[in-house]
Amino acid sequence: MSIINRFELYKIKRELKRSGREFTFYRKEKNEFGEPVDEYSEILTITGIYHEHTAHMFDTYIIPTGEENGVYRTEKMPQIFCLTEDVLGAPDENGMRHYVLNVGDFVNFNGHMAKLTGLKDVMEWNIATDLSFEEVDYGSSSGVQKR
Secondary structure (H helix, E strand, O other): OOHHHHHHHHHHHHHHHHHOEEEEEEEEEEOOOOOEEEEEEEEEEEEEEEEEEOOOOOOOOOOOOOOOOOOOOOOOEEEEEEEHHHHEOOOOOOOOOOEOOOOOOEEEEOOEEEEEEEEEEHHHOOOEEEEEEEEOOOOOOOOOOOO
16 A cells, blocks of 8 residues: 555544444344345445535436436435445455445434445545445335334
């Protein structure tokens, strides 16, 4: 790791220590047939910084939509900025480390669940990762599950 990357890692760790909070991830358990059931198991707890992203027409990625050409409102997408090392598992037999989290895992944001939709290695430096989510709609006007 170069000295520039080490300095960036130091700055990220410092900010996570100052402003980060813990997030716990859950995965739906499966029955004997491999079908998901309504029970969750805890997968991982990380320290990260919550932020939101709104896609703009000048962004360099494509968001597939079912809309016709025209003007439409894009929603803010919740994200967590964290250290890449916190979401990687132990090395496999080839020495490679893979993400512990899977698309479809859940996290609790202030009393409501959000589903993981993607993981992006920021700058491809293997230092920081942005986790993207979509909020789970329970059919209420606020999107928050009733207890």
